[in-house]
Amino acid sequence: MKATTRSILLAGVLMLSGCDFLGLADEPPLPLADGTTMKVEDWHGRWLLINYWAEWCAPCRKEIPELNRLQAEVGEERLLVIGVNFDGLTGQRLTDLIEKMDVRFPVLLEDPRGRWEVEQPTVLPSTLVIAPNGRLKEVLVGPHTFESFSRALRLTAST
Secondary structure (H helix, E strand, O other), X not given: OOHHHHHHHHHHHHHXXXXXXXXXXXXXXXXXXXXXXXXXXXXOOOEEEEXXXXXXXXXXXXXXXXXXXXXXXXXXXXXXXXXXXXXXXOHHHHHHHHHHOOOOOOEEOOOOHHHHOOOOOOOOOEEEEEOOOOOEEEEEEOOOOHHHHHHHHOOOOOO
């Protein structure tokens, strides 16, 4: 293969690999409970945990500190934890609840599960595990710990 052809192919692969996570580069930003927004393409290259929680869910209340710790220790360059309030709360009710439950990760106002054709959870907590390439790896059902989340992500110092 000629060097020019290889260069063109390499340039094409590089453009495709970094520009359009899940084919959604032109999608509008997603609103967050704190009034800011998040772009789907910013998820590219990181593990993503999308956690469904509710105030009335006792296991959720135990799991949120585990997710806070996971996000803090792994870091945003490798992992992004995102919450979705199962009850669909918005506005001041949601922000008060986030503060009360000490949720330290972003909480979406819109449920993103349709991107992966996942049904609405019937058990809480439930967590979607999305690989850095944007593909659904698994759905974790029931409460998890820092250690079990780390195993699900296969996190090591080199990942």
